[in-house]
Amino acid sequence: MKRNRCSTSLYEFTTMVQQLAELRYLASSCENVKAVVKLDDDVGWNVKRTAQFIKNNLTANEIYCARRANHTPIYGKGSKW
Numbered sequence: 888m889k890r891n892r893c894s895t896s897l898y899e900f901t902t903m904v905q906q907l908a909e910l911r912y913l914a915s916s917c918e919n920v921k922a923v924v925k926l927d928d929d930v931g932w933n934v935k936r937t938a939q940f941i942k943n944n945l946t947a948n949e950i951y952c953a954r955r956a957n958h959t960p961i962y963g964k965g966s967k968w
Contacts (some may be wrong), residue, residue, distance in 0.1 A: 921945065 905928060913923055922941045944951070 909925075913920070917923075923944060924932075924937060940951075
């Protein structure tokens, strides 16, 4: 299946613009917020470990992210997702 390079680039550009708008909104409207955790709705995460990470590592005006190499989606048998 060939991917259309133009539509992929447009999608990536649109996503980037949306994320920048989110950051701008947070910076201007959420002055007393200690941290923001942004993830997809289908992601499992450990709330206690995340809170501990924020408590121990929080620095003003920093963005933390992780990239997982060689990870693949976990599919459930019979699930359309």
